Amino acid sequence: MIDKQQVVDLWQECFNDSEAFVRLYFSTKYTEENTLVHIENGKVLSALQMLPYSMTCWGRELRISYISGASTWPEARGRGLMKDLLTEAFRVMRSRDVHFSTLIPAESWLFDFYRRLGYGTVFHSCMKNYEVTPIKKYPLSHSYSEEELYAYFMISMEKRPCCIQHSFQDFQIILADLYLAGGKVFAVSGDRGHIGGLALVVPDSGKVWIKEWMYDNDEMKKKLLFEIESLYPRHEIVSIIPVSHEEGTPFGMMRIIDASMILQYYAAAYPEIDMTISLRDEQIPSNTATYILEKGFCKKKPFQCDNVGFIFSPAKLVERIFSNKSCPVPCMSLMLN
Incomplete structure (x- = not known):
């Protein structure tokens, strides 16, 4: 114990x-x-x-x-x-x-x-500053329950092609952490009073940090920025957004635990890939092997270092996978970090 x-x-x-x-x-x-x-x-x-x-x-x-x-x-x-x-x-x-x-x-x-x-x-990110666009006609937003907020949050997060997801319990803890930091949730109304945009923000030293946000369209984005600026006038509005490794600074890391399964999923997602990978994994010896990716399948063979195209460490391999131009940019947010 x-x-x-x-x-x-x-x-x-x-x-x-x-x-x-x-x-x-x-x-x-x-x-x-x-x-x-x-x-x-x-x-x-x-x-x-x-x-x-x-x-x-x-x-x-x-x-x-x-x-x-x-x-x-x-x-x-x-x-x-x-x-x-x-x-x-x-x-x-x-x-x-x-x-x-x-x-x-x-x-x-x-x-x-x-x-x-x-x-x-x-995981890479960059900071982006936002300016508020005046809105001539702006209907008042409704009040939404945590269940309604989470339903919109979950649907929006699941639309992201490569994203770490949060359960309803996670979402409740995220909100509790947000409120402890003096933050606020903004939800703006879209069609028929349904949520059309959601933002989790925390003010700090003359800035308002958007910890995470999602919206149905550009009009909902403008509404969110308008609401944020209305509550925090003269504050700089900043968000941290996920970007590719060429565009951003290092933010988070990933490690392959089950190489055989991951490379099979990777091969199936990109059947045009044809390559042989030899992986040496000191911490997880069962990952150490030679993997042949061809026509949407991955074959695992005993490790060999002769006559292979690539010899990888686990770190180099996961970076190679997610640097593929066809692979979506990985997103990780709201981890209580």
Whole structure:
């Protein structure tokens, strides 16, 4: 049995989060079955959580494990404890039939650390500023329940071709976190009073950050911006949007957990691909193999490094997959990061 309070204490030591957020997280997202810890002499020295999500990609729904709260006490760092915990996490994920693992590094130097453990940078973003267009005729919006907001949110998110999805419970926690930060939900009406646009925003230091938004058309977008500017006049309106690796800066990372299954899905989505890949995976040895992608199928053979087109690490392979011009830009948002 894990001493939850010790995990809380470690979190508070390593992350600059408010007491209110910590209470919210550990009362809603934390479960012992999704937590791994390293203990010495009764003390939790290192911990992480593996939070389950789904991701729509290639017309499928894939199982995702998001790494949250990866932390080690300062005096225990440099001993490889987190590397060992993540390696164990990959074993647990394989046993749960997880396809990918994702994470958002807390600091820039951690991109290199996670890359050595197989994570590639596939989520990129850029900041965009918005100006408000005056609206001559603007009907008042209705008041919507959380269920109605989520129904619109879910439909909009599922339309994105490569996107990590959130359950209704996730959505409720996201809203609770938003309100803790002084944020607000904007919902504008479209046809027949139904929601036509939704935005989750947080004001901070003269700016209004759009954490996530979706809208049916450009008119709904203008309505959202008009409402935001009306409540926060003279604030700069900024959103962080997902973009391709050529256009943005690194934001989040992904690791392949089940290479055989992922490459089969990839081959089926792009049957024109004809290539041979040799993958060497030190943390998940069962992934180490040579994969032949041809005519929409993937064949797995024993690893060989001679006469093959490409030899990949897990990080290079996932980056190669999502840098394919035909592959949609991956989107990950509202992860309580």
